[in-house]
Amino acid sequence: MSKPMRFTLKIWRQKNAQEPGHFETYEIDGISPDASFLEMLDVLNEKLIKEGKDPVAFDHDCREGICGSCGMFINGRAHGPLPNITTCRLYMRHFRDGETIVIEPFRAKPFPVIKDLVVDRSALDRIIQTGGYISVNAGSAPDANAIPIPKPVADRAFDYATCIGCGACVAACKNASAMLFTAAKVSHLALLPQGQPERRERVKKMVAQMDAEGFGHCSNTGACAVECPAKIPLTAIAQLQRDFIWANLTPDPYVR
Amino acid sequence: MAEILTAPAPTTTISWREGAPIENNKCPTGELEKRWTRHKDSLRLVAPHNKRKLEVIVVGAGLAGASAAATLGELGYQVKVFVYHNSPRRAHSIAAQGGINAAKNYRNDGDSIWRLFYDTIKGGDFRARESNVYRLAEVSVKIIDHCVAQGIPFAREYGGYLDTRSFGGAQLMRTFYARGQTGQQLLLGAYTALQRQVAQGNVQVYYNYEVVDIVVEEGRVRGIIVRNLITGELHRVAGHAVVLGTGGYGNAYYLSTNAKLSNATAIWRAHRRGAYFANPSFVQIHPTCIPQSGEYQSKLTLMSESLRNDGRVWVPRTPGDKRRPQDIPESERWYYLEEWYPSFGNLVPRDIASRAAKRVCDMGYGVGPTGRAVYLDFSDAIKRLGREVIYQRYGNLFEMYEEITGESPWETPMRIYPAVHYTMGGLWVDYNLMTNIEGLYAIGEANFSDHGANRLGASALMQGLADGYFILPYTIGDYLATQLFVKLSTDTAAFADAEKDTQKRIERILSTKGTHTVDEFHRELGKILWDHCGLARNAQGLTQAYHQIHELQERFWKEVLVPGTGQEFNQNLEKALRVADFLELAKLMVVDAYHREESCGCHLREEHQTEEGEALRNDEKYAYVAAWEWAGEKEPPTLHKEPLKFEFVKPTVRSYK
Numbered sequence: 001m002s003k004p005m006r007f008t009l010k011i012w013r014q015k016n017a018q019e020p021g022h023f024e025t026y027e028i029d030g031i032s033p034d035a036s037f038l039e040m041l042d043v044l045n046e047k048l049i050k051e052g053k054d055p056v057a058f059d060h061d062c063r064e065g066i067c068g069s070c071g072m073f074i075n076g077r078a079h080g081p082l083p084n085i086t087t088c089r090l091y092m093r094h095f096r097d098g099e100t101i102v103i104e105p106f107r108a109k110p111f112p113v114i115k116d117l118v119v120d121r122s123a124l125d126r127i128i129q130t131g132g133y134i135s136v137n138a139g140s141a142p143d144a145n146a147i148p149i150p151k152p153v154a155d156r157a158f159d160y161a162t163c164i165g166c167g168a169c170v171a172a173c174k175n176a177s178a179m180l181f182t183a184a185k186v187s188h189l190a191l192l193p194q195g196q197p198e199r200r201e202r203v204k205k206m207v208a209q210m211d212a213e214g215f216g217h218c219s220n221t222g223a224c225a226v227e228c229p230a231k232i233p234l235t236a237i238a239q240l241q242r243d244f245i246w247a248n249l250t251p252d253p254y255v256r
Numbered sequence: 257m258a259e260i261l262t263a264p265a266p267t268t269t270i271s272w273r274e275g276a277p278i279e280n281n282k283c284p285t286g287e288l289e290k291r292w293t294r295h296k297d298s299l300r301l302v303a304p305h306n307k308r309k310l311e312v313i314v315v316g317a318g319l320a321g322a323s324a325a326a327t328l329g330e331l332g333y334q335v336k337v338f339v340y341h342n343s344p345r346r347a348h349s350i351a352a353q354g355g356i357n358a359a360k361n362y363r364n365d366g367d368s369i370w371r372l373f374y375d376t377i378k379g380g381d382f383r384a385r386e387s388n389v390y391r392l393a394e395v396s397v398k399i400i401d402h403c404v405a406q407g408i409p410f411a412r413e414y415g416g417y418l419d420t421r422s423f424g425g426a427q428l429m430r431t432f433y434a435r436g437q438t439g440q441q442l443l444l445g446a447y448t449a450l451q452r453q454v455a456q457g458n459v460q461v462y463y464n465y466e467v468v469d470i471v472v473e474e475g476r477v478r479g480i481i482v483r484n485l486i487t488g489e490l491h492r493v494a495g496h497a498v499v500l501g502t503g504g505y506g507n508a509y510y511l512s513t514n515a516k517l518s519n520a521t522a523i524w525r526a527h528r529r530g531a532y533f534a535n536p537s538f539v540q541i542h543p544t545c546i547p548q549s550g551e552y553q554s555k556l557t558l559m560s561e562s563l564r565n566d567g568r569v570w571v572p573r574t575p576g577d578k579r580r581p582q583d584i585p586e587s588e589r590w591y592y593l594e595e596w597y598p599s600f601g602n603l604v605p606r607d608i609a610s611r612a613a614k615r616v617c618d619m620g621y622g623v624g625p626t627g628r629a630v631y632l633d634f635s636d637a638i639k640r641l642g643r644e645v646i647y648q649r650y651g652n653l654f655e656m657y658e659e660i661t662g663e664s665p666w667e668t669p670m671r672i673y674p675a676v677h678y679t680m681g682g683l684w685v686d687y688n689l690m691t692n693i694e695g696l697y698a699i700g701e702a703n704f705s706d707h708g709a710n711r712l713g714a715s716a717l718m719q720g721l722a723d724g725y726f727i728l729p730y731t732i733g734d735y736l737a738t739q740l741f742v743k744l745s746t747d748t749a750a751f752a753d754a755e756k757d758t759q760k761r762i763e764r765i766l767s768t769k770g771t772h773t774v775d776e777f778h779r780e781l782g783k784i785l786w787d788h789c790g791l792a793r794n795a796q797g798l799t800q801a802y803h804q805i806h807e808l809q810e811r812f813w814k815e816v817l818v819p820g821t822g823q824e825f826n827q828n829l830e831k832a833l834r835v836a837d838f839l840e841l842a843k844l845m846v847v848d849a850y851h852r853e854e855s856c857g858c859h860l861r862e863e864h865q866t867e868e869g870e871a872l873r874n875d876e877k878y879a880y881v882a883a884w885e886w887a888g889e890k891e892p893p894t895l896h897k898e899p900l901k902f903e904f905v906k907p908t909v910r911s912y913k
Contacts, residue, residue, distance in 0.1 A: 061515040129455040133448035141405035148416030158409035
């Protein structure tokens with residue numbers, strides 16, 4: 001068994017959306033290096049409850065890197081010091097014994113704080129609502145093999161489709177842009193034959209909603225792709241930009 | 257709740273009452289192939305202009321809930337969806353890895369609806385209904401079509417056509433997949449379909465709302481009570497029908513592959529309001545999970561069954577062999593699955609593989625620091641197919657394993673051990689997926705309907721989407737057609753009672769101010785269930801477990817410590833409400849496991865096994881679905897038996913040898 005570790009934690013505490021927040025410092029000891037970051041917070045919370053204090057609220061669920069719940073800003077980075085990983089897949093062996101760890105919620109105007117480290121990310125759902133789908137009703141589909149799709153195209157579409165909607169791209173971006181999130185869905189569907197009928201409208205509407213929600217613009221720093229747990233490549237943003245220009249500047253042959 | 261404290265201590269034996277058998281499960285008769293078609297043609301319809309007047313509540317937005325809500329929205333019903341997550345995309349279906357079965361026969365390997373049906377019935381050890389399972393196999397084909405049309409990027413061959421692979425319990429390649437993230441891709445398909453309906457105004461999704469009670473009046477559902485998790489407020493919601501797509505209850509075991517928030521509260525509250533709970537002890541224990549590493553551990557991580565396509569399971573032939581696995585020569589490795597089950601080899605069904613792992617570990621052959629693990633080795637496959645192919649198939653799973661354990665499956669075999677994964681049991685439903693409460697439906701893992709005593713891999717995604725896209729949208733119309741003129745109201749005694757009950761429960765938990773956290777009780781419950789109602793069960797252990805749970809439950813209500821108030825965002829209160837329900841459900845699981853004196857599928861009663869440790873079924877006495885009725889906190893539950901008739905397949909000894 002590896003040697004237990006101790007940490008100093010500076011955690012953002014905020015009672016609710018209305019009240020201002022502040023940092024509080026906690027000391028924690030006896031943490032296994034094989035414990036996940038969230039399990040370390042579990043241990044802290046058990047301790048706080050027993051001391052009659054308010055435990056730290058944080059979002060989590062699957063704890064295997066796929067549900068996208070556990071967004072938090074650790075030592076100045078979305079999902080902590082490692083690139084392309086969710087907080088739940090971060091292990092304490094990735095930190096130094098005795099280290100001070102600063103934990104904050106994802107910060108962005110469109111992500112208001114609900115409590116402590118929990119933020120409201122429903123703005124991302126509203127972007128999807130404007131067009132992040134193919135309009136097909138259950139029952140109307142042709143045979144699945146009726147449309148062959150070249151494997152490289154399907155593979156690339158899959159790479160874009162793996163976005164987990166965690167919002168790390170927004171938190172990592174100095175402009176709080178949701179470009180990588182939006183581009184992932186636009187690009188996934190733009191590559192597939194099924195996505196063509198609504199391709200122009202989709203990109204226009206989704207970008208408009210992204211702006212309406214208050215997300216910033218993209219200035220191509222690429223910080224989002226460094227943190228993205230799904231490793232969505234920046235080529236998604238390039239694809240979105242191309243589609244956006246094409247949709248806005250070229251005439252739609254189907255509209256008179 | 258005060259009753260719990262004064263409830264009499266249980267006697268030395270576990271007791272239950274026997275009620276009337278279930279005679280009408282609404283299953284059609286006649287030719288198996290035509291049953292679903294004929295049944296659909298006989299269902300009542302609701303005209304489009306009337307659909308707008310009917311309100312359907314859907315609870316949960318996993319594969320079943322989201323697909324049902326989206327489809328009901330497409331049909332024109334007014335749909336309200338309630339999720340406890342901060343987005344419908346976070347439901348636990350997202351974590352399903354391996355794939356989805358469908359009888360497409362694209363491989364030309366002889367697959368058919370009949371074969372998928374037969375494999376599923378046999379895989380479930382002949383404890384599911386023929387009619388339901390046949391229908392599942394029948395609609396499986398349409399699911400793949402619909403999902404491809406939605407833009408789901410399934411794996412493809414170089415020719416551009418869909419690729420498939422094998423899964424446990426089948427000798428065919430009928431499993432469609434999207435790398436190791438099939439559940440995610442399918443859920444996002446259903447989620448985006450749902451968002452489209454939200455945009456069109458047919459569906460409203462309520463985020464951060466947990467269902468805390470079901471409102472029933474004279475055997476008919478009237479709505480639900482929900483708690484706003486942000487503000488703590490309770491709300492009454494009325495609907496013409498209520499659909500529960502709230503998943504399974506594997507988290508009763510504390511450590512499982514389920515997401516942390518997955519819980520049984522909605523189905524358990526429905527049960528307490530009169531819905532029968534069927535086969536609660538049928539819990540799938542998945543053979544390939546990363547073993548527990550410490551006490552702090554909060555969950556177990558699954559390694560997809562698809563890995564058994566290319567990975568070989570083995571242990572050293574010498575118990576306690578401490579050499580590194582790479583250093584153990586081929587002749588000293590025991591590929592016990594290949595030896596015991598030559599025709600299916602490493603791809604035997606999950607229950608068989610899990611029990612085999614337990615058996616070799618019990619015999620002292622286990623590996624790793626605790627001796628509770630076996631190897632899953634890819635070295636042969638890497639040699640045969642090359643790194644590139646293996647990376648394409650399992651890349652993300654290998655990375656996940658390395659992150660968690662710090663060991664690379666490219667260099668050394670994975671260490672795996674069984675963990676609680678899926679619950680075949682759930683609310684009893686008829687062929688229309690309606691519970692015995694009129695207008696209350698259960699879909700996906702929340703119901704019991706299709707997997708019998710053991711679910712085959714890649715069949716959960718199939719069932720969730722079958723229920724949501726292609727079954728419930730038809731069958732619910734038959735009920736809703738009778739509800740057109742029902743005026744919805746939340747101003748009734750039933751709503752007031754349900755709300756008051758919840759209020760009391762919350763106050764009781766908050767005012768206890770005891771000494772132990774909710775997690776401490778939950779961990780203890782998990783250990784009792786795992787030890788006595790897990791991979792192997794026996795009468796003595798179950799009796800002991802029943803008493804332990806009873807005692808734990810009493811302590812919970814005296815000693816639980818939940819900070820904060822009920823009028824705020826309080827994650828510990830949420831947890832406490834869920835664990836309180838798990839404690840009650842756990843007792844029923846134990847009763848069910850105790851009453852079923854046979855072994856079938858996942859349910860191995862040690863008193864009933866062959867010399868080689870295989871399940872010994874007793875079709876004469878136990879070929880039925882055990883549907884339990886709640887009789888009150890002080891009363892033993894009532895058992896209603898639904899006999900299982902096999903007209904088309906002959907229940908045989910399930911052999912994978």
